[in-house]
């Protein structure tokens with residue numbers, strides 16, 4: 654969608670993911686610049702988690718992904734993920750160049766090993782460090798993520814740490830090999846509001862220090878507003894709108910973006926009615942030949958019912974998938 658970045662760090666073109674019976678992601682395209690944090694916003698079922706996996710070529714068994722371009726640019730090195738086998742991705746990319754931070758971190762830890770031992774095993778397997786080097790590095794990373802009493806807590810089992818502390822261990826592991834790219838799926842889900850804010854502030858500071866480019870999937874428009882540089886609104890596996898954060902909040906264009914902003918920041922009866930209609934529209938997902946928003950959009954025209962809307966570059970860096978949106982120059986291409 655956005656092809657205007659001057660220092661591209663991530664280029665995604667035509668990313669589509671299918672299960673045996675349906676298309677889950679349909680022709681996802683966008684481009685990020687170095688140090689961008691893209692907020693990927695969408696409701697449950699929009700395809701956020703599948704997209705986070707697909708961006709790292711780590712799709713679940715049974716799903717098939719394809720793309721024209723899926724490249725990460727790190728300095729003068731361009732990493733084309735399609736050139737890597739699954740084994741090579743495991744050996745050379747995941748955890749080293751591209752790291753994942755996911756929700757519900759506790760479920761990924763072995764309950765009968767201390768978090769420190771698990772962290773050190775990962776470091777030894779990813780980097781060939783000796784045990785004593787891995788211990789040093791894990792303590793250094795625990796300090797970096799502001800883990801309270803790092804020496805004592807590295808000897809604790811997962812159930813002995815709070816949700817916020819476990820998430821800090823997850824972040825420490827993800828950042829231990831200094832990856833330049835991070836893919837995050839609701840990394841603070843389930844944490845209380847105060848811990849969530851502390852964790853996001855911590856990540857924000859670390860990303861700026863490490864010059865990380867990241868994609869952050871969330872259902873929380875407030876998180877996107879406060880921590881991201883760009884936004885992609887995902888609905889039914891398609892990007893409805895892509896913009897710089899300031900552009901988006903100043904002048905959202907797509908009816909679905911406006912709906913999400915309404916329910917995030919101005920709840921009232923009208924919105925509840927609209928929510929019901931949107932929820933109903935979800936069931937029609939694959940029968941839809943035209944626009945995925947015809948059930949609730951107030952601007953529907955004949956072409957919306959029959960033809961998939963094109964992506965309109967409204968202005969530099971701001972793209973909208975809609976028949977009715979005009980480019981600022983005045984014409985809808």
Ligand code: SF4
Nearest residue numbers: 944950957975976977
């Ligand atoms: S393409 Fe048509 S139905 Fe879809 S958002 Fe635009 S105006 Fe509404």
